[in-house]
Amino acid sequence: xxxxxxxxxxxxxxxxxxxxxxxxxxxxxxxxxxxxxxxxxxxxxxxxxxxxxxxxxxxxxxxxxxxxxxxxxxxxx
Numbered sequence: 001x002x003x004x005x006x007x008x009x010x011x012x013x014x015x016x017x018x019x020x021x022x023x024x025x026x027x028x029x030x031x032x033x034x035x036x037x038x039x040x041x042x043x044x045x046x047x048x049x050x051x052x053x054x055x056x057x058x059x060x061x062x063x064x065x066x067x068x069x070x071x072x073x074x075x076x077x
Contacts, residue, residue: 001014002070004066009028010027014070022037024060028049031047032048038068
């Protein structure tokens with residue numbers, strides 16, 4: 001499970017057997033969400049509180065180019 005970033009109690013990562021379209025998982029102590037990278041949008045939320053979900057979206061938006069680059073490197077796409 002490649003970890004991309006840890007920030008403000010949120011962990012951003014891919015699962016090693018993930019599928020397209022490019023997306024990132026975000027986990028906190030409360031739950032997990034999944035965001036598409038481009039365009040950035042929440043695809044699924046399983047327990048992340050609204051403030052963490054909003055913060056995660058801002059972080060994904062800020063880092064989307066880097067996350068896309070890491071997705072392409074890891075999944076060879």
